[in-house]
Amino acid sequence: MATTTRRLGRTDLEITPIGLGCMPFGGPGIANRYYPTLDQATATMIVRTALDGGVTWFDTAEMYGRGYSERTLTTALHQLGAGTGDVVIASKWTPWFRTAASIGRTVGDRLAALQGYPLGLHQIHMPHGSLSSLASQVRAMAQLHRQGRIRAVGVSNFSAAQMERAHAVLAEYGIPLASNQVQISLLERRIERDGVLAAARRLGVTLIALAPLHTGLLTGRFHEDPTLFRDVRRIRRRLAGFSSATLTRTAPLIDELRAVAAAHGATLSQVALSWLTSYYGDTVVAIPGASKPRHADESAGAMSLHLTQRELDRLADVTP
Ligand SMILES: NC(=O)c1ccc[n+]([C@@H]2O[C@H](COP(=O)([O-])OP(=O)(O)OC[C@H]3O[C@@H](n4cnc5c(N)ncnc54)[C@H](OP(=O)(O)O)[C@@H]3O)[C@@H](O)[C@H]2O)c1
Incomplete structure (x- = not known):
């Protein structure tokens, strides 16, 4: 199925x-603290x-099991016969307690875990935690690009000012x-206030919406059955603010998502994703x-x- 890119x-x-x-x-490690790790067969079905x-x-990311997620993904792609030119893979370097030199030192591990698929996009996972300046990290990325x-x-996770700096160094x-x-x-629209959206538009940078x-x-499933919170890992519950107060506060938005979804014969998650990838024009894409394969x-x-446009605006208006 061809989709507009x-x-x-x-x-x-x-x-x-x-x-x-x-x-x-992601296998063992930090990803596993958020989500139970999927076996290869399930991952392949999802891919x-x-x-x-x-x-x-x-x-994917180095942090998701130090190659585990990258390898599971590319094993699936190989099993499915996806050509190396058919897909784009984005990964991330983990900055914690490392200097910028580790970007060059670890790219071989990333490429090995990708099992022949090229590293399309390499990202600095977060602006904090490294022993080197942001400029040095960006320069190390530029070297890999040149090579x-x-x-x-x-x-x-870069602020507007950090984006500007990274953009200037790469320039x-x-x-x-x-x-x-x-x-x-729809529940996290800080980019509209903190300058990130404006900077992205000015610099021609795509914003990739995580979570x-x-x-x-x-998806509305926790509003339907709040007892499902119990199955969610604690760190995910805490970071997403899963609580009965959140359910009450977000109920009008979920009702509006339900109404729009019913009008289109779609699901709430589809409406939420369509809003995200349309409301900000071409600037925002989502991952x-x-x-489960159904997801x-x-x-x-x-x-x-x-x-x-009316539906997009209405959803924006009911955002808590
Ligand atoms: N750069 C960063 O610092 C950073 C941080 C976090 C995430 N990320 C990236 O963002 C990606 C997405 O984040 P995320 O998975 O945490 O959040 P998300 O995409 O907002 O939520 C995904 C979860 O929502 C549920 N779900 C998805 N589709 C569904 C559907 N159709 N019906 C019912 N439930 C559905 C599933 O939960 P259940 O599994 O409980 O069913 C699924 O695991 C990550 O995989 C990662 O690539 C990046």
């Missing part, structure tokens, strides 16, 4: 408005469903800053996670849903 920042990479977040493929739905790109080991440079090398991956959803379903809250199917289906 968008350019990733000012790079020559084309991606679909919806990608697949691969944190649940297959995403590809069948028209998704062409995948977000042809990565095709695009991105950042994650010295004639390389565009492709993206900034930050939390954005676009607010880790599942925007919903999936623990990947629904998320991909959001790319065929077209909300009216």
Whole structure:
């Protein structure tokens, strides 16, 4: 199924408005504190469903099991016969307690874990935690780009000022800053106030919305059955603010999502993702996670849903 693609920042990479977040493929380690790790067979079914739905790109990270998620993803892609030129893979370098030199030292591990698939987008996972300055980290990324080991440079969790700085450093090398991956959803619209959206538009940087379903809250299933909170890992519950007060506060938004979904024969998650990838024009793309093939199917289906301007505005208006 061919879906309209968008350019990733000012790079020559084309991606679909919806990608697949691969944190649940993360194996032992930090990803596993958020989501139970999926076995290879389930991961392969999820990747297959995403590809069948028209998704062409995948977000993973070193932090998701030090190669475990990257390897699970590319094992699935190999099993499914996806060509190396058919997909774009985004990964991330972990800055914690490391100098910028580790970016060059660890890229071989990333490429080994990708098992022959190119590293399309390499991102600095977060602006804090490294023993080197941000400028040094961005320069190390620029070197990898020059060596042809990565095709695009991105950042994650960067403020507007940090984006400007990264953009300026890369400009010295004639390389565009492709993206900034930050939390954005109907329940997290900080980018409109903190300058990140304005900076992205000014610099031609794509914003990649992490946790676009607010880790599942925007599917409406917790509003239907609040006892489901019990199955969610504590760290995810805390970060997403899962509580009965949150359910009450967000109920009008969920009601509106239900109304729009019913009008289109869609699901709440599809409406939430369609809003996210339309409301900000082409600037925002999303990487919903999936623990079941059905989730990947629904998320991909959001790319065929077209909300009216009135619906987009109405949803924005009822955001708490
Ligand atoms: N850069 C960063 O610092 C950072 C941080 C966090 C995440 N990320 C990226 O963002 C991606 C997505 O984040 P996320 O998975 O935490 O949040 P999310 O995409 O907002 O939520 C995904 C979860 O929502 C539920 N879900 C998804 N589709 C559903 C559907 N159709 N019906 C019912 N439930 C559905 C599933 O929960 P259940 O599994 O409980 O069913 C799924 O695991 C990650 O995989 C990762 O690539 C990046």
